[in-house]
Amino acid sequence: MVADIKNFTIGVLGSLFATFLTTYIIHFEQFKGSFNFKEIWTIVINYTFLIYWMAVLILLIMARRIIRSRIDKSQTPYPMVLSIGGFHDAEFNAEGHGFKWKAYADVKQWDRSTNEPLDIHVDRVKGPYCTNDFREMKVSRTYWGRYKYKCPKCGYKRILLKNAWTLKSDIGDEIEAGYRDKVNAR
Structure with a gap:
């Protein structure tokens, strides 16, 4: 284009x-x-x-x-240091921004009576994946600078103002916010 x-x-x-x-x-x-x-x-x-x-x-x-x-x-800055973790306490399949995501988290606090996680820290988010066939989306930029995500198999497209790293940060924050909301509701 x-x-x-x-x-x-x-x-x-x-x-x-x-x-x-x-x-x-x-x-x-x-x-x-x-x-x-x-x-x-x-x-x-x-x-x-x-x-x-x-x-x-x-x-x-x-x-x-x-x-x-x-x-x-307007993008989230990339971290200066990346942590390489091999084991995570929890794994989530999430949906957001029109994509599917896979998130890996470590539990910070457990409920002692039900053994349910109360607070988590999302360590890594993989994606974005296509909502139709769970393939990894290909990222390119449009002429005006927006980010175009396209599935290589089915052709599913989304055009957003955020790059993949910013979307991953948003999804991680949404998952953590859901658990923080559970703790505050008690």
């Missing part, structure tokens, strides 16, 4: 530049010996269609950069 837009933009600019040159080649021949930038500038200003296209193109590029930078700033 991005390559198609770039090819289209280059094609439009090339055709506009060629049209500009062929239309005003007569004016360039009139200069003969003297080459004055002021006269060339008036010719360019008179060709307003080219200027409008260039202004629209510059505005689109600026809007794309601003939107992408705002989306990038």
